[in-house]
Amino acid sequence: MKRLFVHATILTMKEGQAPLPDAAMIVEDDRIRYIGPAPSETDGYDEVVDMTGKAILPGWVNTHGHAAMSLLRGYADDYPLKTWLEEKMWPMEARFGPEQIRWGSALSVLEMIKGGTTCFLDMYDHMDQVGQVVEEAGIRAVLCRGAIGLCSEEEQRAKLEEAVRFAREWNGGADGRITTMMAPHAPYTCPPDYIARFVEKARELNLPIHTHMSETEAEVQLNVEQYGHRPVEHLRRLGVFDGPALVAHAVHLTGEEIEILAEHGVKVSHNPGSNLKLGSGIAPIPEMLAAGLRPSLGTDGPASNNNLDMLEEIRLAALIHKGVNQDPEAVPSTTALRMGTSYGAEALFLEDQIGTLEPGKKADFIAVDLTGPHMQPLHDIESHLVYSASRDDVRDVYVDGRPLLRNGECLTLDEEKIRYHAQKAFDAIRP
Amino acid sequence: MKRLFVHATILTMKEGQAPLPDAAMIVEDDRIRYIGPAPSETDGYDEVVDMTGKAILPGWVNTHGHAAMSLLRGYADDYPLKTWLEEKMWPMEARFGPEQIRWGSALSVLEMIKGGTTCFLDMYDHMDQVGQVVEEAGIRAVLCRGAIGLCSEEEQRAKLEEAVRFAREWNGGADGRITTMMAPHAPYTCPPDYIARFVEKARELNLPIHTHMSETEAEVQLNVEQYGHRPVEHLRRLGVFDGPALVAHAVHLTGEEIEILAEHGVKVSHNPGSNLKLGSGIAPIPEMLAAGLRPSLGTDGPASNNNLDMLEEIRLAALIHKGVNQDPEAVPSTTALRMGTSYGAEALFLEDQIGTLEPGKKADFIAVDLTGPHMQPLHDIESHLVYSASRDDVRDVYVDGRPLLRNGECLTLDEEKIRYHAQKAFDAIRP
Numbered sequence: 082m083k084r085l086f087v088h089a090t091i092l093t094m095k096e097g098q099a100p101l102p103d104a105a106m107i108v109e110d111d112r113i114r115y116i117g118p119a120p121s122e123t124d125g126y127d128e129v130v131d132m133t134g135k136a137i138l139p140g141w142v143n144t145h146g147h148a149a150m151s152l153l154r155g156y157a158d159d160y161p162l163k164t165w166l167e168e169k170m171w172p173m174e175a176r177f178g179p180e181q182i183r184w185g186s187a188l189s190v191l192e193m194i195k196g197g198t199t200c201f202l203d204m205y206d207h208m209d210q211v212g213q214v215v216e217e218a219g220i221r222a223v224l225c226r227g228a229i230g231l232c233s234e235e236e237q238r239a240k241l242e243e244a245v246r247f248a249r250e251w252n253g254g255a256d257g258r259i260t261t262m263m264a265p266h267a268p269y270t271c272p273p274d275y276i277a278r279f280v281e282k283a284r285e286l287n288l289p290i291h292t293h294m295s296e297t298e299a300e301v302q303l304n305v306e307q308y309g310h311r312p313v314e315h316l317r318r319l320g321v322f323d324g325p326a327l328v329a330h331a332v333h334l335t336g337e338e339i340e341i342l343a344e345h346g347v348k349v350s351h352n353p354g355s356n357l358k359l360g361s362g363i364a365p366i367p368e369m370l371a372a373g374l375r376p377s378l379g380t381d382g383p384a385s386n387n388n389l390d391m392l393e394e395i396r397l398a399a400l401i402h403k404g405v406n407q408d409p410e411a412v413p414s415t416t417a418l419r420m421g422t423s424y425g426a427e428a429l430f431l432e433d434q435i436g437t438l439e440p441g442k443k444a445d446f447i448a449v450d451l452t453g454p455h456m457q458p459l460h461d462i463e464s465h466l467v468y469s470a471s472r473d474d475v476r477d478v479y480v481d482g483r484p485l486l487r488n489g490e491c492l493t494l495d496e497e498k499i500r501y502h503a504q505k506a507f508d509a510i511r512p
Numbered sequence: 513m514k515r516l517f518v519h520a521t522i523l524t525m526k527e528g529q530a531p532l533p534d535a536a537m538i539v540e541d542d543r544i545r546y547i548g549p550a551p552s553e554t555d556g557y558d559e560v561v562d563m564t565g566k567a568i569l570p571g572w573v574n575t576h577g578h579a580a581m582s583l584l585r586g587y588a589d590d591y592p593l594k595t596w597l598e599e600k601m602w603p604m605e606a607r608f609g610p611e612q613i614r615w616g617s618a619l620s621v622l623e624m625i626k627g628g629t630t631c632f633l634d635m636y637d638h639m640d641q642v643g644q645v646v647e648e649a650g651i652r653a654v655l656c657r658g659a660i661g662l663c664s665e666e667e668q669r670a671k672l673e674e675a676v677r678f679a680r681e682w683n684g685g686a687d688g689r690i691t692t693m694m695a696p697h698a699p700y701t702c703p704p705d706y707i708a709r710f711v712e713k714a715r716e717l718n719l720p721i722h723t724h725m726s727e728t729e730a731e732v733q734l735n736v737e738q739y740g741h742r743p744v745e746h747l748r749r750l751g752v753f754d755g756p757a758l759v760a761h762a763v764h765l766t767g768e769e770i771e772i773l774a775e776h777g778v779k780v781s782h783n784p785g786s787n788l789k790l791g792s793g794i795a796p797i798p799e800m801l802a803a804g805l806r807p808s809l810g811t812d813g814p815a816s817n818n819n820l821d822m823l824e825e826i827r828l829a830a831l832i833h834k835g836v837n838q839d840p841e842a843v844p845s846t847t848a849l850r851m852g853t854s855y856g857a858e859a860l861f862l863e864d865q866i867g868t869l870e871p872g873k874k875a876d877f878i879a880v881d882l883t884g885p886h887m888q889p890l891h892d893i894e895s896h897l898v899y900s901a902s903r904d905d906v907r908d909v910y911v912d913g914r915p916l917l918r919n920g921e922c923l924t925l926d927e928e929k930i931r932y933h934a935q936k937a938f939d940a941i942r943p
Contacts, residue, residue, distance in 0.1 A: 151888070155895035161840050192885040298838070357835030358899065360842065387899035388886045393827075401832060404788030407729070409592045411791065454623040455819045457582070457931055458938040464586035468789065468818035473904035500888050507889040 083109045089132035093438040094422045108444040111481035135448040140199025141391035142425025145329040145350035145379030147205045149185030152507045153384035162359045176510040182207040186214045188503040192389045197475035199445040204264045208247045216255040219485045219493045223429045225264035230271035267293035268312045269300045280320045289325035296330035297361045313338040332364045343372040348428040353397035355381030367411045377428035378420045390472045395421040414467040444482035450474045514540045520563035524869040525853045539875040542912035566879040571630025572822035573856025576760040576781035576810030578636045580616030583938045584815035593790045607941040613638040617645045619934040623820045628878040628906035635695045639678045647686040650916045650924045654860045656695035661702035698724035699743045700731045711751045720756035727761035728792045744769040763795045774803040779859040784828035786812030798842045808859035809851045821903045826852040845898040875913035881905045
């Protein structure tokens with residue numbers, strides 16, 4: 082299958098490259114073959130797609146979430162993390178079975194595709210269900226069985242074995258669209274030796290580690306009380322940072338901790354919407370950028386966000402650090418766009434495949450409508466995308482060169498069926 | 513004209529009233545006549561509208577902005593307020609003529625209608641153009657000629673006279689959809705005696721006063737240096753608060769200042785998007801709410817936002833104060849919705865007419881689609897509206913009982929024509 086896209090404004094997101102006006106892109110099977118001026122010859126393509134009035138750019142990369150939690154969207158708003166988690170989420174999640182995971186994940190993947198996300202990380206339970214949804218939907222994903230270690234030694238072992246089994250079985254799955262990680266849930270939910278066992282397995286399997294870290298001030302204090310160190314030093318000592326690692330949140334960090342993360346090349350998933358909503362705080366993103374880190378963006382689970390709108394996260398990342406630091410240059414629009422695309426690919430260790438548009442890379446891209454009144458006058462497209470566009474401006478989504486969304490319609494998933502089953506799966510467990 | 517709307521979830525936004533499932537509303541001419549269970553008889557209506565899968569609620573009320581500045585959207589991002597204003601905006605605005613005001617305002621009104629705003633405040637220049645756009649568009653508006661007093665006595669006098677002429681001529685215009693205010697731009701751009709003359713004229717005309725106040729820390733310090741008081745005390749002494757008054761921004765306030773505003777019943781327009789983007793800071797909204805103030809929401813001009821999406825302001829108001837105060841209960845979703853609707857009506861002194869849905873009030877309302885994947889499972893509609901919906905979920909907009917938007921299509925304005933002329937008006941003045 083060979084497609085020619087013409088008359089697009091192309092944002093490759095390569096460093097130092099300005100948007101290309103009236104440009105063309107050739108996609109052959111799952112790869113980008115060419116980006117530049119329109120070729121004179123339009124024969125020999127299976128399809129020529131007119132992109133007049135649209136911008137083409139890499140799809141959003143959502144680097145932290147728990148897709149199935151969409152079933153609990155709006156179920157318990159306006160509680161602090163500890164109460165929300167221990168009194169609201171965990172009791173409901175205990176009732177989750179494969180049906181809940183399947184339809185909650187399908188609902189989320191549908192929402193993500195419609196909003197322009199082409200790759201997402203998911204850390205949850207019953208991950209085979211998520212893998213099947215990803216296979217069917219055509220999206221790209223990094224999947225990991227998240228393990229909470231506050232349980233018996235026997236349960237711990239079973240979870241670890243399941244995490245290993247899943248990671249081994251699904252790595253490279255769905256025609257290579259799925260990769261896997263090893264995911265001890267967090268320092269405050271996993272005893273140190275349990276984290277150490279995950280590190281050991283991750284090294285054996287040659288997989289990255291993903292974990293929550295320093296989301297709330299209380300959690301940081303608890304870590305100091307229990308283990309004598311703040312979470313960064315704690316994880317460093319456990320060897321988590323000696324191989325590829327991605328931490329989610331990283332809200333409460335000292336300057337020294339930022340240095341440690343930078344030295345070890347640790348990837349960060351900034352989750353502004355969730356951190357705001359749960360009252361966790363504001364991550365020191367300008368300081369991370371200054372230290373050379375390239376933070377990516379994640380929505381977190383849709384029960385604490387409450388949507389999966391990456392464009393909203395990009396906008397929040399561009400806005401909140403300006404306001405909090407009273408510095409309008411804190412996170413420029415171009416940086417925010419990179420956080421949602423190329424830095425996201427780096428965070429998932431997929432930068433060789435995705436995150437920028439260039440010949441040889443996977444054809445994971447989106448087309449955004451530029452004709453809405455909120456996008457006029459049309460003279461700074463990066464600014465308009467970050468500060469003014471909305472998710473519904475995303476009209477087309479391609480992953481591996483395959484169209485998943487065309488003119489706002491999802492081609493791979495049945496929207497009505499998913500809505501029906503998601504509601505049913507929620508009704509089955511509500512108290 | 514008599515319309516019956518059936519099978520809607522109705523959010524009246526009246527205090528203490530939960531959303532009404534499967535409810536009906538009767539609208540006769542410009543007024544709401546009935547809200548409740550569907551009447552058994554559906555004869556005798558000019559139209560029966562099926563609202564299955566939609567929520568009906570009051571339209572958004574945008575209490576501060578400069579519509580024509582949409583022409584400068586994205587023109588100068590990521591600068592601090594003073595530089596942005598003095599070096600970027602003012603030189604460009606000096607080139608604005610009636611054409612720029614007309615098409616900039618039309619572009620903004622189109623965007624506002626499509627996003628569900630049914631009433632907006634506009635403070636700008638060449639206001640007759642804005643009045644004509646409002647007349648044609650069918651939207652409701654509060655208009656005021658904003659006057660900067662950093663000029664000769666003669667120019668000051670001319671501006672004041674124009675402000676008076678405009679306020680007098682247009683108050684009650686467009687079949688009563690337009691009301692007016694008197695608007696000295698800000699304490700830092702108007703000498704005290706100039707503000708005093710606006711106060712005098714406002715009292716004569718029996719009109720409210722609207723002004724910018726305490727947007728940046730620098731501006732507050734300047735006020736102390738120049739006049740010996742912070743802006744709140746300064747304006748209080750000038751008599752601004754002795755009659756109806758609405759201040760925009762109110763970012764940098766002490767507890768004592770909040771008390772003064774509350775005592776005088778001063779209305780506040782909170783502009784979170786603009787305050788974040790310009791790095792101005794975060795207004796103390798939880799403290800204002802605790803003091804009994806009922807802050808409303810405004811987008812500010814689209815050159816510092818950069819859109820006119822009131823749902824985004826509602827979401828920002830619900831999110832940022834939770835994050836900054838590390839308090840997930842800071843601004844609950846219901847409060848944020850009221851800030852965008854009923855508190856907005858109060859801020860514009862129109863609460864007898866609009867802001868809640870009840871028999872006798874003006875039929876200014878919107879219908880929001882509830883069927884998107886991001887709105888499932890459907891069990892807390894207020895939460896979903898605030899934390900998960902997007903502007904494109906707004907499908908229908910009515911003002912004075914007249915449909916302005918139906919199924920996302922604007923019925924009163926020509927979108928393509930406006931886009932063309934707005935671009936042309938911008939191109940005519942760009943350097």
